[in-house]
Amino acid sequence: MYINGDFVKAKSGKTRDIINPANGKVMATVPEAQPEDVFEAVIAAREAFDGQEWSSKTALERQDLMLALAQKIRDKFDFFVELETQNNGKPKREAEFDIDDSINCLKFYAGLATKIHGETMSVPANSFSFVTREPIGVCAQIIPWNFPFLMLVWKIAPALITGNTVVLKPSEITPLTALEFAKCFDEVGFPKGVLNIITGDGTVAGNALISDTRIDKIAFTGGTNTGKHIAKIAAENLKKVTLELGGKNPVIIFDDANLDLTVDWALFAAFANSGQVCTAGSRLLVHADIYDVFVQKFVEGAKKIKLGNGLLSETTMGPVVSKAHFDKIMNYIQIGKSEANLAFGGNGNSENGYFIEPTIFVDVKPSDRIAKEEIFGPVVAIMKFESEEEAIHLANDTEYGLGFGIFTQNITKVHRISPKIKAGIGWVNWYHPTFNEMPWGGYKQSGTGRELGLYGIENYLEVKQVNINLDTDPVGWY
Numbered sequence: 001m002y003i004n005g006d007f008v009k010a011k012s013g014k015t016r017d018i019i020n021p022a023n024g025k026v027m028a029t030v031p032e033a034q035p036e037d038v039f040e041a042v043i044a045a046r047e048a049f050d051g052q053e054w055s056s057k058t059a060l061e062r063q064d065l066m067l068a069l070a071q072k073i074r075d076k077f078d079f080f081v082e083l084e085t086q087n088n089g090k091p092k093r094e095a096e097f098d099i100d101d102s103i104n105c106l107k108f109y110a111g112l113a114t115k116i117h118g119e120t121m122s123v124p125a126n127s128f129s130f131v132t133r134e135p136i137g138v139c140a141q142i143i144p145w146n147f148p149f150l151m152l153v154w155k156i157a158p159a160l161i162t163g164n165t166v167v168l169k170p171s172e173i174t175p176l177t178a179l180e181f182a183k184c185f186d187e188v189g190f191p192k193g194v195l196n197i198i199t200g201d202g203t204v205a206g207n208a209l210i211s212d213t214r215i216d217k218i219a220f221t222g223g224t225n226t227g228k229h230i231a232k233i234a235a236e237n238l239k240k241v242t243l244e245l246g247g248k249n250p251v252i253i254f255d256d257a258n259l260d261l262t263v264d265w266a267l268f269a270a271f272a273n274s275g276q277v278c279t280a281g282s283r284l285l286v287h288a289d290i291y292d293v294f295v296q297k298f299v300e301g302a303k304k305i306k307l308g309n310g311l312l313s314e315t316t317m318g319p320v321v322s323k324a325h326f327d328k329i330m331n332y333i334q335i336g337k338s339e340a341n342l343a344f345g346g347n348g349n350s351e352n353g354y355f356i357e358p359t360i361f362v363d364v365k366p367s368d369r370i371a372k373e374e375i376f377g378p379v380v381a382i383m384k385f386e387s388e389e390e391a392i393h394l395a396n397d398t399e400y401g402l403g404f405g406i407f408t409q410n411i412t413k414v415h416r417i418s419p420k421i422k423a424g425i426g427w428v429n430w431y432h433p434t435f436n437e438m439p440w441g442g443y444k445q446s447g448t449g450r451e452l453g454l455y456g457i458e459n460y461l462e463v464k465q466v467n468i469n470l471d472t473d474p475v476g477w478y
């Protein structure tokens with residue numbers, strides 16, 4: 001682990017094996033943090049923040065370090081791509097995209113370092129009134145296994161560039177690129193304790209971290225149930241908290257859509273990263289007039305997906321991340337078979353890696369569990385609608401509110417419908433592209449707060465008002 005500028009084992013000596021999901025074999029062993037290790041990391045981050053070596057650096061100095069870090073990752077690009085592929089299972093071309101996007105995110109926030117500014121306000125009195133923005137303090141950050149490196153960078157870049165310090169816990173399943181990232185971070189020359197990375201179980205190390213009263217803020221990406229637990233703990237200590245949680249994201253496909261283009265993007269929406277994406281387009285709502293032809297073309301497209309080890313160039317979909325997750329998805333497929341009609345896929349193989357076919361259920365009803373619950377795997381539910389009103393109703397008929405898609409040639413329809421969808425991230429005539437400049441986050445049970453863009457740094461800044469009396473008169477109240 002990386003604590004206070006040192007690479008250390010767990011004090012208890014406990015370790016955890018890390019499995020390559022493409023073959024089920026142990027690929028590395030990492031320390032298993034216990035609360036005592038977490039406390040040490042929190043103390044390091046606390047001292048690094050309170051000592052002000054980091055927060056008092058000039059914005060330009062922070063920018064330079066962040067840019068140097070981005071360059072170091074770029075220099076080891078192929079290494080990070082292969083490691084991410086092996087640990088998470090995703091195809092190499094998806095890992096390439098993730099690492100590239102992560103480097104751009106580091107650069108984006110490096111650029112913002114010098115743009116953080118205060119304001120002056122004209123208040124109705126003889127006062128010089130100004131607002132400053134200050135770092136919050138020590139941030140606990142907990143990330144999931146679906147985009148291990150990208151989520152790491154989304155979390156640490158805005159936190160550090162604004163002068164905070166961090167203790168981050170990656171998923172117990174996918175900690176390897178985070179630990180390699182720590183090496184780059186260390187080599188670049190950031191002060192000790194500014195970033196600490198602990199590896200271990202969420203219910204032990206994660207819980208110790210979020211419960212620690214010495215932290216000032218919690219940022220979490222992961223499942224909605226874990227998010228609710230974290231929100232409760234954060235409320236007890238009144239910590240600031242941002243949560244990026246799950247989704248059951250609707251993709252509305254109208255009869256005037258360009259059909260081939262729509263099928264192409266809908267496949268990407270549903271099956272990128274084996275469907276293990278919080279914004280995965282896992283509910284396809286298709287207009288009745290094109291339903292049959294859409295399903296036929298969508299199934300044809302799914303048949304062409306090549307399942308396999310992500311390191312092989314022909315692979316277009318990798319395994320799911322773990323045996324436990326494989327079992328969870330296969331259970332949902334069983335549920336789906338009892339609720340709807342299976343149009344394609346449905347088979348899994350966990351003898352040598354954790355592979356599940358792209359799986360398509362049709363004629364799904366809104367009340368079906370596969371229409372309501374986040375499966376987080378390569379399983380898509382297709383439903384039929386007749387009218388615009390019905391499409392909007394179905395799209396919003398979920399406890400979640402993260403992503404949505406609309407496919408139509410009619411821009412007026414897009415503007416009419418988009419404000420009526422209760423979700424934070426929309427795509428029209430494509431799906432999934434993500435921009436560092438744009439806010440990321442959800443409505444309803446998909447979370448609270450926004451990451452990325454200028455919105456992302458607001459999560460890591462306190463706002464302070466100061467008012468200077470420009471008169472010399474006494475108040476004369478008493």
Ligand code: NDP
Pocket residue numbers: 142143144145146169170171172173200201202203205206207210221222223224226227229230244245246247277278328374375376
């Ligand atoms: P979790 O929400 O459990 O895991 C996300 C992170 O939270 C991991 O680092 C995990 O640690 C940590 N964590 C777990 N429990 C606690 C706790 N009590 N206190 C602090 N941290 C904790 O997701 P799972 O991996 O269990 O996946 C469950 C489901 O969540 C998925 O099937 C999917 O539906 C959803 N999910 C959504 C994601 C998203 O991007 N929105 C990402 C991942 C999952 P560790 O893993 O080390 O135990």
